[in-house]
Amino acid sequence: xxxxxxxxxxxxxxxxxxxxxxxxxxxxxxxxxxxxxxxxxxxxxxxxxxxxxxxxxxxxxxxxxxxxxxxxxxxxxxxxxxxxxxxxxxxxxxxxxxxxxxxxxxxxxxxxxxxxxxxxxxxxxxxxxxxxxxxxxxxxxxxxxxxxxxxxxxxxxxxxxxxxxxxxxxxxxxxxxxxxxxxxxxxxxxxxxxxxxxxxxxxxxxxxxxxxxxxxxxxxxxxxxxxxxxxxxxxxxxxxxxxxxxxxxxxxxxxxxxxxxxxxxxxxxxxxxxxxxxxxxxxxxxxxxx
Amino acid sequence: xxxxxxxxxxxxxxxxxxxxxxxxxxxxxxxxxxxxxxxxxxxxxxxxxxxxxxxxxxxxxxxxxxxxxxxxxxxxxxxxxxxxxxxxxxxxxxxxxxxxxxxxxxxxxxxxxxxxxxxxxxxxxxxxxxxxxxxxxxxxxxxxxxxxxxxxxxxxxxxxxxxxxxxxxxxxxxxxxxxxxxxxxxxxxxxxxxxxxxxxxxxxxxxxxxxxxxxxxxxxxxxxxxxxxxxxxxxxxxxxxxxxxxxxxxxxxxxxxxxxxxxxxxxxxxxxxxxxxxxxxxxxxxxxxxxxxxxxxxxxxxxxxxxxxxxxxxxxxxxxxxxxxxxxxxxxxxxxxxxxxxxxxxxxxxxxxxxxxxxxxxxxxxxxxxxxxxxxxxxxxxxxxxxxxxxxxxxxxxxxxxxxxxxxxxxxxxxxxxxxxxxxxxxx
Numbered sequence: 001x002x003x004x005x006x007x008x009x010x011x012x013x014x015x016x017x018x019x020x021x022x023x024x025x026x027x028x029x030x031x032x033x034x035x036x037x038x039x040x041x042x043x044x045x046x047x048x049x050x051x052x053x054x055x056x057x058x059x060x061x062x063x064x065x066x067x068x069x070x071x072x073x074x075x076x077x078x079x080x081x082x083x084x085x086x087x088x089x090x091x092x093x094x095x096x097x098x099x100x101x102x103x104x105x106x107x108x109x110x111x112x113x114x115x116x117x118x119x120x121x122x123x124x125x126x127x128x129x130x131x132x133x134x135x136x137x138x139x140x141x142x143x144x145x146x147x148x149x150x151x152x153x154x155x156x157x158x159x160x161x162x163x164x165x166x167x168x169x170x171x172x173x174x175x176x177x178x179x180x181x182x183x184x185x186x187x188x189x190x191x192x193x194x195x196x197x198x199x200x201x202x203x204x205x206x207x208x209x210x211x212x213x214x215x216x217x218x219x220x221x222x223x224x225x226x227x228x229x230x231x232x233x234x235x236x237x238x239x240x241x242x243x244x245x246x247x248x249x250x251x252x253x254x255x256x257x258x259x260x261x262x263x264x265x266x267x268x269x270x271x272x273x274x275x276x277x278x279x280x281x282x283x284x285x286x287x288x289x290x
Numbered sequence: 291x292x293x294x295x296x297x298x299x300x301x302x303x304x305x306x307x308x309x310x311x312x313x314x315x316x317x318x319x320x321x322x323x324x325x326x327x328x329x330x331x332x333x334x335x336x337x338x339x340x341x342x343x344x345x346x347x348x349x350x351x352x353x354x355x356x357x358x359x360x361x362x363x364x365x366x367x368x369x370x371x372x373x374x375x376x377x378x379x380x381x382x383x384x385x386x387x388x389x390x391x392x393x394x395x396x397x398x399x400x401x402x403x404x405x406x407x408x409x410x411x412x413x414x415x416x417x418x419x420x421x422x423x424x425x426x427x428x429x430x431x432x433x434x435x436x437x438x439x440x441x442x443x444x445x446x447x448x449x450x451x452x453x454x455x456x457x458x459x460x461x462x463x464x465x466x467x468x469x470x471x472x473x474x475x476x477x478x479x480x481x482x483x484x485x486x487x488x489x490x491x492x493x494x495x496x497x498x499x500x501x502x503x504x505x506x507x508x509x510x511x512x513x514x515x516x517x518x519x520x521x522x523x524x525x526x527x528x529x530x531x532x533x534x535x536x537x538x539x540x541x542x543x544x545x546x547x548x549x550x551x552x553x554x555x556x557x558x559x560x561x562x563x564x565x566x567x568x569x570x571x572x573x574x575x576x577x578x579x580x581x582x583x584x585x586x587x588x589x590x591x592x593x594x595x596x597x598x599x600x601x602x603x604x605x606x607x608x609x610x611x612x613x614x615x616x617x618x619x620x621x622x623x624x625x626x627x628x629x630x631x632x633x634x635x636x637x638x639x640x641x642x643x644x645x646x647x648x649x650x651x652x653x654x655x656x657x658x659x660x661x662x663x664x665x666x667x668x669x670x671x672x673x674x675x676x677x678x679x680x681x682x683x684x685x686x687x688x689x690x691x692x693x694x695x696x697x698x699x700x701x702x703x704x705x706x707x708x709x710x711x712x713x714x715x716x717x718x
Contacts, residue, residue, distance in 0.1 A: 038396075038397070057715070116548075119548065120548065123548070124549070125543075125549060125558075126549075126552065142697060144697075145697040145698075145699055146699075231546070231547035231548065231549075232544030232545060232546055232547045232550075234686045234689065234690065237687075237690055240690045240691070240693035240694040240697060240699065241690070241694050241700070252368075256367070256368035256371060257367075257368075257682075257683055258680070258683050258716060259371065259393060261375070
């Protein structure tokens, strides 16, 4: 076959699939977001009116703050713990494979199962956390009623699930750090902690950038955990005062509960824009630190 | 993971793509059995049609029926919307809960006019208000035929009532609360009884119930203007509910949550306003160990309904005539009686309600309560209520405001203001 065109043929499947499942939906969603679009499947073109309304919508900003708040609460501890975990696993421990598999286990658990189990742990009347708080004389907390408490409850679910996954990525990166760097540092009298910050962390920077960006994207799309945590007949609002409604939940509520596809699409596009922004910030900060 | 966003976008994209192609129609022809027409019926929760389908297939050898059921109404609604929006997937018959129906009444063009299939002569088979609900304002188009109605009773725990020194006999219990004020007074007596349980599960059910008894209309007037803050009916229901919450009657347990399910088992609340379709849920959640502890009395005020469904034929169906015939069969008085016996879905047909099979029907889990009679009286006593297009989403927002009061997060005044503002923002 001719060598000039065949490479394009080989890479074509990716671009075709991306075009159908990635690019087209993106553009189509943008198109819908410019309409007053309800049940009928088409609607009147209203330009950027949905976006203007959105900027004036306290529920949208509330969802944005909730999403960013839980993103920070879930991502920062998750990545720090993963780093520590990975460096522990990187020591010459026995039964290492067993432990490595162990940290990976939470990731194979279904999100729904995690949501249900943690919802019970944080139950107001019969939950384990309130039970333990009771032992030390603290009053029971209605975890769904406040922003801070619901954010903590949801963030623990995310942390529990993804920490091991990130730890394994770090571990893989750590394995390729040359041993002699550590030996030289030991000869120079650097402590283990000093070695960790001055050798390990800088050497695995690409892995850290990768996990930060991936976790940010995942955090921006947080949906199942808060939805299951919310419970009840109208869980999509994320609590009585939208204490823990995320952007994805708000998008779903507008499109599928309120029958307003145009507005829902506008929210979807804002999620996309926010993710791009955050990814860019991450990238710039990380590059500057180099 | 990015998969989630992509999936959402994908769904939207497919919706668009399908909308574009569906005009040229042509779904794969009935593959199952040659020469037979397969009718796909989409339902949620439980409609109790298994027996009826078998019967219908036996008398119509050229028809085979497939039921596709989705467990929860909340999961059914978004799917139904996608089917309707994309013009693909809705099958031949769809079930519409009354709140969903009122949302769809703004776009009746997606459903077949059942008048074109001889439904006009069936009017006397349905309670008048049930018939009106599926009728366009100009009276020219009938979108659906009624299946069941959520006729209300008040379910209560005899063991908790006895422990609190209240009567347990269902007649005597019904006499405790001719009105909601009496219900509140009884609730206070119950709390003084020191059982540790609350009087009802959450403000949600109580509020809905009082609201639906105020008659005529709720958040919208009959010309679809939003009247949430000027309709005294809404304010009355709100104020009464707030009174009960402030008197400590509510256990503040969200309906349909795991705590709610556990609450039935552990006796966390003594009463719950129960539409007939909820009896099955109560029985299932309370479990056999609580058999005979539940009973059903009349609901305070003059009867009420909450929920209840319709069957409609989407215009995308390729077998509209056959589907309409099936709808007429399933919603006939006989069909409704069969569904009631199977799953407690209370008939919307006066003939079916008066039928001895319904009138004499008792529920052994609830101390052999004559539920057919109790719910029948409730259904006949009520005044029809008009529900506007965004009735359900507005209802959600009002309930949330009530929950915020229960949780102590908002004062009643703040909560009321918020509910009104939310409703206005939604409609604009």
